[in-house]
Structure formats: C-alpha cells, structure tokens
Amino acid sequence: MTMYNAAIYLRLSKDDGEEGKRESNSITNQRNLLRAYAKDRLDLKIIDEYIDDGYSGATFVRPSFIKMMEDVDSGKVNCIIVKDLSRFGRDYIESGRYIQKIFPAKNIRFIAVNDNYDSITADTAESHLVLPVKNFVNDSYCRDISTKVKSSQQIKRKKGEFIGAFATYGYKKNPKKKNSLIIDERASLVVKLIFNSKLEGYSNQGIATKLNELGYLSPLSYKQDNGSNFISGFSNGIDSKWNAKNVGRILKNKVYIGILEQGKRVKINYKIDKRIKASESDWIVVEDAHEPMISKDVFERVQDMCNRDLYLNERTDNPHLFSGMLYCKDCGSSLIRRANKYKGRETVFYICSTYNKKKECTRHSIKQEDLEKVLVDTFNYYFVYTTNLYEKIVELRLQQVKEEDFASHDEKLIRLESSAKKYRALKSALYDDLKEGIIDENEFARFRTIYTIKTQDAEIAIKKQEELLTKVLENIRNAESYLRKLETFKEIKKVTRNILISVVDKILVSEDKDLEIVFHEQEEHAYLEEILASYNNKKILKEAI
Template identity: 30%
Template sequence: MARKSRKNMPVAVAEPTDNLTTKAVLSMDKEAKPYQVGIYTRLSFESEANKERDTVDTQIAYIREFINGQDDMVEVCVYADISVTGTTFERPEFDRMIQDIRAGKINTVITRDLSRLGRNYVEAGNYIERVFPFLDVRYIAITDDFDTARPGTDLSVPLKNIVNEYYSKDLSKKVETGKHSIWAQGGFSEGTPPYGYYRATDGSRKLLIDEEVSDNVVRIFNMFLDGKGYAGIAKTLQNEGILSPPKYRFYKSGKIELAEKAREWHYSHVKEILQGEYYIGNIVHGKQRKALDTGRKNVKTDASTWQRIENVHEPIIDKDTFYKTRERMEHIKKKHLEASKPKADVPNKPDNILVYKTKCACCGGSVLIGRHHTYSEKFYYKCKNRRKLARLCENKYSYDYSEVMDSVFSVIRQHMSLCVEKTKFVQKMNSRKENVLQYDIYTKQIAKLQNDVRRITANKSGLYEDYREQLITAEELCQYQREYESRVNEIEAQITELLHRRSLYEKEFHIDEGWEETVNKYMAKRKLTKELVDAFVSEIVFYDGNIEVKLLYDDFLKELLKVAEEREVSSNG
C-alpha cells in the first residue's frame, strides 16, 4: 500500500493588478522627477487651541503646495508623528522614514521648519550635517529657507537648533513650576484620574468621587482584607461583568473602539487601587520626573523626595482600612521574597517534549507545563488560557506531569506491540491453504482483467483504420474512443482494488513498510523521548480530566487490526 502524505502543500497568492498598476505609475514618476520626497510632520500635542494654527494636516498641505511648485519633485510618502516631543528622535514615524531612506524609497525629506525635525540641536544637527549627506538625502525646511542642495545654507543651523532646544527646556521648566502651583492648591495634574474619581471642571482640578464606581473601590479593599488575593479579586469583578478601569474610562469618554480593545480586569489593576493614597484623600506627587530643563528623561524618584499633600479631596476609604491593607500587602511581598530565594535541591522544570503536540479540547489552546507551587518538585500540565487571569477556558483540570508522560508512552508502546504482533499473525494465517487459494483466485481475476484491458486497447487502436476505410464516421470514431476509454478506466479501477485485496493475502504481508521500519527502530525504547514523540504522536487532546493520544499511524493500525480480525473469523468459521 502507498503511504499517505502527512504534509500540506503551500499556496501561492497573486499580487492584485491594481497594486502593479500603482507601482508602474510611481516608477514612471520617479524616472521623470529625480527627487522622491518624504513629507515629515510632527506635533507635540494636538488640542482645540492649536487645531487651526499648526495641525499635522496644516503642515502636510503647506509642504504639498511647495512640492506642486517644483518640476523635479514627486511626493512618495507622508510621515506624521503626533503627540511626540521634538526633544527625542525615538519616534515611530521618523524611524519608518529612515528605513525607507535606507531602502531607497525616498531621497528627499521636507519639513515645514527646522523645529519639526527636532528641538534637540545636537541630534538634529547630526542628521542634517552627517546622516542625511551620508545617505545622499536632500533636506529642506521651507519656512527657514533651508535646503542642503544649496551651498552655504547649513551655517546658521546649529545656532537655530540651540534656540529650539533651550525653548523646549524653558517651556518644560515653566510647566513644572505650574504643576507645583496646582499641587499646593490640592489640584490633580498627573494625567488620568484614579479609578473611582474624576477631575473637577471648574478650574480647581480637584478630584471628585465618581459615584458610579466608588462602591467597587470599597469592595476591593474589603475583599482583600477578607483574605482574597489580587488575582482572585480581579476574577470576581470580571465574572460579575464589572468594567475594568481602562474599559470604564474609555466608555465614559465615548471612545467605544478603544474600550472594546482595552484590557480586562487584571491583578495589576487591583494592586494599583489598593496601594493608592488617593482613596484616603491624599495626593502624592513626584514619584516620577521628566524635566527637559535638567536634561533628564522620565525616571522613578526616591520616596524621600515625594511631595505628599494630605486631605485635599473627599476620601473613599477610611485610613484604618487603608493602613491595614498596606500592612497585608507588605506581608504578602515579604512572603513572596522569601519564597523566591533560590533552593539548591529543587529540580528545574522539565523540558516540554510534547511541545506543539498538546491541545485543550475546550478552547483549542496549548497545554503547558507548570509547577504546583514555588520550588515544588511536582509538575503538571494545564491549559495556557486557564492559567491566565481572565480564565478564557472552562477546562479547570490539572494533569500530573508524570501521569501524562506514562500515558503517552503506554499508548505508543501498545501501538508498536500491536503492529508487530498482528503483522506476524496475518503472515502466519496467509500461509494456510485456504488463504493461499484465495491469493491465487485474486491473481487469476487480475490476469483476466489485464487481458481485457489489452484487448480493448487493441480494438481502440484499430478504430482509426476503420475510420480511414470509411467503415465508421468521425462522430462514431469519437464516440467509440470515449466508450473504450471509459471501459478501460473501470477495469483498471477493479484491478487496483483486486491488487490491494491480494496484497492482504501475501505470505510476506505488510500494511506499510515505512510504518513497520519506524516501529522496529523504536521498539527497544524504554522511556518517552522527544524523538519518539516526534516519530509517532500527531496530537494530544486534553479533555476534562482525561487525555486522548492521537498517533500518526493510527489509520494503518486500524486497517491492520481489521485484516487480522477477518483472518481470525475465517479460521474459526
């Protein structure tokens, strides 16, 4: 028998003709105009105040008008960094533009002015004077009348970039001073208000209790003091259909699409709420600092430098509850650190030799190895989606690692033993007189049908001579040829079936030689290895408390068992 293929064939997908047309047009434009332009725009923050003054759209329109007035330029791509400061060059769209330059997609960069490229004079000057020339790129800042293709235009650039950077630093210093003024008055200026509060719109920027979710905050503290862990609390809230903090925030602001994508309840949300002093009426400022006037990026600060303003808004939690919560959190942290200390006598997690073979029957996800608890010597298999906080799978079972290994090896061993045992049994039975006779009957039937094929083929070959001698018409010639071909196909199908049946009665009977070679190769194995798994296992499905091991050669074994059963029945009959 021919062995069945176990591989999938790749499928080629043709590129849409519209894309080809577009590429062809772009190619012709590039040949006609030597400067392929990338429009670069940047805006630190887009708000109602600057919508008409200096938006990204305004910058793009301004640059396009400039390009349209040039005979040697063609626009290729637009790169727009929104809400990104000019003091750093770690910008996604700027990085994409540099990649396109290296790929040869564009050779000219145009900005509205020098500050759009960047306000860090050292980095901006490096790109203008070194990087762009090295990459053979022309750079133009329109309103500054700057063009690297024009001799002498780079002499004033360093000075102007210095002014830009010091402007950013001065502005940052003023913003920082303004924040301290708001802090002193009990205002909240740290971005998104904490869950359970919203910011006053009367200009005071004070935190006001959000009655819709403040009860959830109280529940979280109470559940924690009742002994529930972070993950357990998050799971409870999730199961009750309560929106997570990010989801609630986006829904409240009308950003439905972002709300749908936002993260569900996670233990980190619970932990952040439990450690927030906002809930006892305090605001702690200065935990992180990002100030350009000192040349520092966003960094965490020492607790001794924090500025704590107490009793600035209405609390949700009483102080006694809050400090009891903090005490338990410290205890959990200490216990975790103790458990995290390395222990020399604890074994490493075993290699997952079943990798890519495991599947959860409930959700279709992979089933992975875990440890029963920190530094435990016992391991288990569990659905990866069940292990996650959101509990995306209903399969709550854990499967002992050793038991899974033993079960898989047992199935493979039984499979190999049956292959050897039943093959020998059928070979022995095929040597009996009645089965030898059956083999001969099939041989005679095959020979007769092969003679029929030769006879029909000869008759078909003579049809053309009959046509030349005008014994049959052209229409009859075609009709007879089709009839002969159809008859030959039917007989050949019968021959194929008889050959298969006869092979089952051969004295040297084999279902599949490749399968038997694999079995003989691994028959002496005494423990499960990755090599053995790869050779035999197709998939291991984990059901509620049970596993099913599917093997690559199950279809061959099924056919072998069927033949063996037929021989046994015929011998007893």
C-alpha cells in the same frame, strides 16, 4: 535636471506655544505651505507625507519619522521637505547629525522652506555655521518650554490639583474643575468592596477571583468601557481581568483617603521620554485634596492586614475566622491553621508557624473552640467597658465640658513639656557656667551632649503624645457614633469575623494557652481613662476646697 522623490514631513507638539502660534504651525497649514512650495519646482515630486501630530521635537523617536527614514533607506525617498528646522527637530545635536552627516552620506536632499535652506544650494557657511546656530536656538526653546511645563505642574501639584491624564479608578475628573477629583459612584462601590474584603481576611488573589466572578470590570476595562483612550502598562491584554496586582495597587493607594501623592516618576531630561522613580522625599503630598471614599482608620487596618500572612481555604479563597489575627507570644510569628478529622468530627487548632517550619519555637497549640469561648466572654466585657467609657464622655459634653478642658488634663503631656523646658534651661545655663569657670570645656561638651539628647527625647515623646491626644479628641467628638456602633455588638453569643476585625488588632498566644488580646484603639481608651480620672480628681478637689 535631476528629479527628486520628495517626502513632506509635518510635526506639531502639544507644547508648541500659545494658541495663535499653534494655529500657524498647524498640520493643515504646514501641508498647504509645503505642497505649494513643491508645486512651483519642476524637480520635486511629492510621493508621500509623514505626520507626527502631538510629538515633541526633543526626541527623534517618533513613529512617522522612523517610517520616513525606513523609506529613505529603501530608496523610496531621496528628498525631505519641512516647514522649518524646528518642525524637523529641536535637539540641536541630533538635528545637526542628520542634516550634516546622515543625509549627505545617503545623498538625501533636505529643504527647510521658511529657513531658506536647501542642501543642494547651501554653501559651507550655511551648513556649518547658520544651521547649528538655528538648531541650538530651537533646542533652547524646547528646553525652556520643558522648564515652564515642569514649573507649572509643580505649582498645580502643591496646590493639590490632580494633573494626571486619567483619574484614579474610583474617581473621575470634575467636569466643572478639571484638576480636581470627584467620586465615581459606580466604581467606588467596587473599591469599598475591595477594602472590606481585605478586612474580612481575603488574599489579594481571593479578592480578584471574587470580583471576576461577580462580573465587575477591571480598572482598564472600566475606563475603556466608559470611552477613555486608556492604555495601562500593567494590562495583560484586551480582555483584562482583576488580578492580585491591580487589587494590591488599590489597597496601597492613599488617594482613597483624600491624599494626593504626585511626582512619583520623573523624566530624565527634556530630550528623553523615559521616566524613572523619584525619591519618596521628592514626592508632592497634599492631604484633604478631595473627598475620601475610605476612612483613615479602615485604610490603616488594611495596610496592617496586607503585611500579615493569611492562610486561606485553597478551594474557595474564603478567609477562616482567625486568618491573620493569631501570633506566637514568644517569637512573634503567625499561627497557622491545622484541622484533624476523627470519626467524622473535625477539630481545628492553631500552632506556631516557626515551630511548624523549623522546630525553633514551641507548638503554642490552641483549639479554635477554646479560643471562641474565651473571646465571647472577653468581648462582652470589653463592650461593656467601652460603652461605660463613652457614656461618661457624652455626659461631660452635655455638661458643656470642652475639648480644651479634656486636653488640659493630660498630665503626661504636662510632665513631658516641663521636662523639655527644664533641659533647655540647663543647656542654656552651661554657657554662663563655662564663662564663670564653674565647669571646664570638657565638662561643658559632656553636659551639652547629655542635655541635647534629653531635650530631643522629650520632644519626640511630646510629639507622640500630641498625636495620641489628637486621636483621643477625635474619639471624644465622635462619642455618640461610637456608642451607636457598640450597640450592634451588645451581648454577643458567637465570635464572627466582622466582630473580630472591628475590635481586635491581634491575639498573642503563649505556650500555656494564655491569650493577650490587643484591641484597636487600646492605647486611646487607656489614655481617655487617665484624662477622665484626672478631671474627676481635680473636680473633687476643687469642690472640697
């Protein structure tokens, strides 16, 4: 009698059916069944067991299976026992390759207990007909489970439910509702510090250096410190620190403004665990999925700052006053900082970066002290102007003027909607003109193209104007808080980085040192003025009548 050194192979996937079925397939039950089977057979000696708990049968890239095959190759094992074919694997092609080709070639006995299959007693019909059918059924089951899981995940994503294994840094899973995120108060302070530091002009590396010096744990270390079994593909070792990359990922992540973007990576198919990037059009995006910790206004400004060239102090990584704010009015390039020292006095000035590198533009040179003098006066005027504007808004709201009343005075939107309506009517009338012989087919085609383009242009302009109106109405709603903010900037004597980034988008410098200051919400404020003027004119006209 030939003695076999047997290995019992045990596997359980997270996707193996409902709770009742999971219990019947449990590792403990599989072990008891296989050991009882081997105990009754004198030619089987169990020398080891190999367990893949939590691994799918769709792939054979499993740690214990690989170790078992290494022991097969070394001669330690010459018999493999499994509960049934589905525990061995659910990929019918790979399962068949092992059972019908690899194992016979290596002289390995294979036993699937519940399928009543033993390779040394099986006939040709069993090996070449019954087994492939059973393997195909197992493969189909795996494919069906994969489809159901994907479908379930898609439904949850579309409902705005978070299905990731670990919450994004700054959030934690709601213990009362596991598929929703709530703010992690400790980590959120760091996230806010990162965004504020970016607005102040710090580079990503500068922010990382600052966080490491302050002793804040990186996202990986923070999760591990909180007991999460978290492994990041971006980590650089156990002693993970803040770096420019993990800071950059936080600054770009819309989760911090309450938007969930899921489905960014997808599996190639149910048999391969490799994931690839999904097209952005296939992402599932849900707004207001959870409480934001960063305002949309701050987030948008940070995205703008991320796209700017910030020239920083090499020794401290601290931002200079005008870092990322000055641009050449002619070529659009950023201005770079230069400093000259003469007789112990430092003079700071800025010049066009294109001129500095290629001499393809002109210097556009301007001293920092001249900039500051101009800006102090300009800012004080701007704060008076915006204060008066919002005080008028508050006054009208006290007079019970509603949002829809403001919106009804958007003359530009009224003109655009009238224009779109006119071109739709003209396009519609072309069919009657063609039918009555007023125009021929060539003229019909030409005019139809013209009116289609005109209509589309008007619709695009309407959409843009409506988006602007939405922002303006939000400003009207928040007029009181805007006034409180303006109070903090009253009669400034000196330009600070905080004031600069709070109100200015960018500053354009011409060759003759003229400045064009582009303020945040400049378009909204001009729009507000137009609406107020229209409202007052109609009110005066109504009173006169």
